[in-house]
Amino acid sequence: xxxxxxxxxxxxxxxxxxAFATHFLYVLISVSIAFVVAVLLAILLSRIxxxxxxxxxxxxxxxxxxxxxxxxxxxxxxxxxxSTVVIALTIYAVFPILKNSYxxxxxxxxxxxxxxxxxxxxxxxxxxxxxLALALPSIISGFRISVVYTxxxxxxxxMIGMGGLGEIIYSGIMSNNNVMILGGAIPxxxxAILLSRLIDVARSRLLPRSMxxxxx
Amino acid sequence: MIxxxxxxxxxxxxxxxxxxxFEIAAGEFTVLIGPSGCGxxxxxxxxxxxxxxxxxxxxxNGQDIxxxxxxxxxxxxxxxxxxxxxxxxxxxxxxxxxxxxxxRYDKSRCDEIAHEMLSLVNMPYEKYAHKxxxxxxxxQQQRIGVLRALAASPPIVxxxxxxxxxxxxxxxxxxxxxxxxxxxxxxxxxxxxxDMDEALFMADKIIFMEKGNIxxxxxxxxxxxxxxxxxxxxxxxxxxxxxxQSQKTAADVxxxxxxxxxxxxxxxxxxxxxxxxxxxSLVVLNPDQTYAGTVSVRTIRDDAKQHKTIxxxxxxxxxxxxxxxxxxxxxQKLLDGSYGYLVVLRSDRTLAGIxxxxxxxxxxxxxxxxxxxxxxx
Numbered sequence: 001x002x003x004x005x006x007x008x009x010x011x012x013x014x015x016x017x018x019a020f021a022t023h024f025l026y027v028l029i030s031v032s033i034a035f036v037v038a039v040l041l042a043i044l045l046s047r048i049x050x051x052x053x054x055x056x057x058x059x060x061x062x063x064x065x066x067x068x069x070x071x072x073x074x075x076x077x078x079x080x081x082x083s084t085v086v087i088a089l090t091i092y093a094v095f096p097i098l099k100n101s102y103x104x105x106x107x108x109x110x111x112x113x114x115x116x117x118x119x120x121x122x123x124x125x126x127x128x129x130x131x132l133a134l135a136l137p138s139i140i141s142g143f144r145i146s147v148v149y150t151x152x153x154x155x156x157x158x159m160i161g162m163g164g165l166g167e168i169i170y171s172g173i174m175s176n177n178n179v180m181i182l183g184g185a186i187p188x189x190x191x192a193i194l195l196s197r198l199i200d201v202a203r204s205r206l207l208p209r210s211m212x213x214x215x216x
Numbered sequence: 217m218i219x220x221x222x223x224x225x226x227x228x229x230x231x232x233x234x235x236x237x238f239e240i241a242a243g244e245f246t247v248l249i250g251p252s253g254c255g256x257x258x259x260x261x262x263x264x265x266x267x268x269x270x271x272x273x274x275x276x277n278g279q280d281i282x283x284x285x286x287x288x289x290x291x292x293x294x295x296x297x298x299x300x301x302x303x304x305x306x307x308x309x310x311x312x313x314x315x316x317x318x319x320r321y322d323k324s325r326c327d328e329i330a331h332e333m334l335s336l337v338n339m340p341y342e343k344y345a346h347k348x349x350x351x352x353x354x355x356q357q358q359r360i361g362v363l364r365a366l367a368a369s370p371p372i373v374x375x376x377x378x379x380x381x382x383x384x385x386x387x388x389x390x391x392x393x394x395x396x397x398x399x400x401x402x403x404x405x406x407x408x409x410x411d412m413d414e415a416l417f418m419a420d421k422i423i424f425m426e427k428g429n430i431x432x433x434x435x436x437x438x439x440x441x442x443x444x445x446x447x448x449x450x451x452x453x454x455x456x457x458x459x460x461q462s463q464k465t466a467a468d469v470x471x472x473x474x475x476x477x478x479x480x481x482x483x484x485x486x487x488x489x490x491x492x493x494x495x496x497s498l499v500v501l502n503p504d505q506t507y508a509g510t511v512s513v514r515t516i517r518d519d520a521k522q523h524k525t526i527x528x529x530x531x532x533x534x535x536x537x538x539x540x541x542x543x544x545x546x547x548q549k550l551l552d553g554s555y556g557y558l559v560v561l562r563s564d565r566t567l568a569g570i571x572x573x574x575x576x577x578x579x580x581x582x583x584x585x586x587x588x589x590x591x592x593x
Contacts, residue, residue: 119315
């Protein structure tokens with residue numbers, strides 16, 4: 001077994017590095033776009049609650065469509081490009097961030113908004129300094145969920161031949177090579193763990209002491 | 217000076233403010249009071265335009281506030297709410313400096329303000345400035361709530377039931393603090409409450425509202441003497457009627473602050489206490505605070521030389537009553553016996569106070585004054 005691993009690493013080192021980097025870029029780009037879109041959308045929905053009660057259930061249903069189906073459809077319209085992968089991943093990554101941010105914002109207690117208004121904050125200042133600041137723990141946990149999920153979802157890039165660690169996993173499946181399957185899966189798992197650790201560290205740096213309570 | 221001119225506010229079919237016109241003088245502590253739904257909070261919130269009236273005009277120092285920029289107006293008026301509303305993600309200092317920062321004061325000025333403000337309520341800067349609200353008690357939180365309202369030195373401060381969520385003891389401490397602070401800083405304070413005791417204690421002027429109208433606007437003394445309506449009388453219930461005499465107990469007519477000594481005190485020490493307080497006897501306590509007896513200057517003088525401590529001089533024949541004893545019985549005992557006072561004990565035999573002829577007289581005077589000299593006696 002050890003032999004097999006060593007041989008695999010020797011043979012596929014180059015390919016593994018490229019696949020890892022590609023995979024990481026897909027995650028980075030789609031989660032970044034998703035973050036901006038989701039937070040903006042959450043702010044919008046928190047202002048128009050009626051819309052939220054329609055849109056959020058709709059999106060959660062959409063979330064249950066398997067990624068493969070969705071990538072397949074998108075592939076028909078958008079072709080075999082990296083943008084197809086990024087669009088698909090982004091759309092999936094939006095939901096956890098959106099939901100958490102939305103809940104975080106609407107759960108901000110009225111007393112803080114009332115106090116902020118009474119202090120003479122403008123609506124924009126209330127949004128930034130009070131609502132988003134207080135929703136931050138929730139926004140970050142949504143972001144963390146999206147990052148971890150997207151690392152595993154990015155495997156589907158290989159479905160339309162667009163690289164990433166999925167490519168190695170699929171090659172392994174096709175050739176019935178267990179070492180190769182693990183060779184793709186383990187780096188993906190490591191990536192997910194490292195990224196979520198990184199977010200945890202960033203969170204404890206970002207949040208004031210009073211808001212780190214009760215979060216593990 | 218705050219002036220309301222024919223201010224009307226309607227929600228659906230209900231008129232919450234019915235053509236209100238009144239004036240609040242600068243530097244005055246005005247309390248808005250009334251049953252819930254009377255429009256007191258709505259009135260308060262129109263002053264900083266958290267609520268916009270449907271019609272009418274409101275002036276601050278002659279300036280029509282409805283023509284002013286809302287945000288700028290609010291920055292120039294302090295605002296304290298019942299839920300306190302300190303921002304949980306900000307430290308005490310950051311909370312205090314919210315308005316100064318909105319007004320773009322520089323950092324050193326903000327630091328200065330935080331120091332100054334915390335010293336107003338005797339909370340040491342080093343100890344509290346960098347704490348978060350959750351690390352403070354309710355009373356401390358509301359002190360910071362008040363400081364946040366005062367930080368940018370607004371001439372007017374609005375307070376919406378600021379002590380409503382606090383326990384009675386903290387509440388009365390804060391009432392005193394705020395009253396002192398208001399006198400010291402000479403602020404115009406508009407204060408909403410539904411607690412008449414609070415209103416009577418705090419107010420220079422009380423505005424009593426009912427169903428969107430002002431029923432009476434008067435000083436506390438005047439309102440006590442001439443309540444304008446049944447409702448106001450009932451709000452001031454216990455103050456006005458003073459309840460009837462038969463319900464009074466020893467606890468109501470006693471003096472709670474009594475000069476005491478312990479049974480192991482020296483004779484000289486005890487005489488010293490009596491001399492300093494100008495009394496001729498002391499209540500003696502056991503080390504566990506329970507009642508041991510009394511010691512009077514006469515017995516000490518008779519045979520003081522032979523004794524080192526008062527232990528052997530303690531007499532137990534002074535009449536005692538418990539706190540729930542009927543006040544009239546107490547008075548009878550006092551008149552019957554040859555003793556100057558009754559010792560009042562709690563059920564666990566600790567000392568509650570003493571009843572003297574003077575203290576009974578004072579309780580009666582309260583009754584007379586409270587009921588405006590009418591029928592009880």
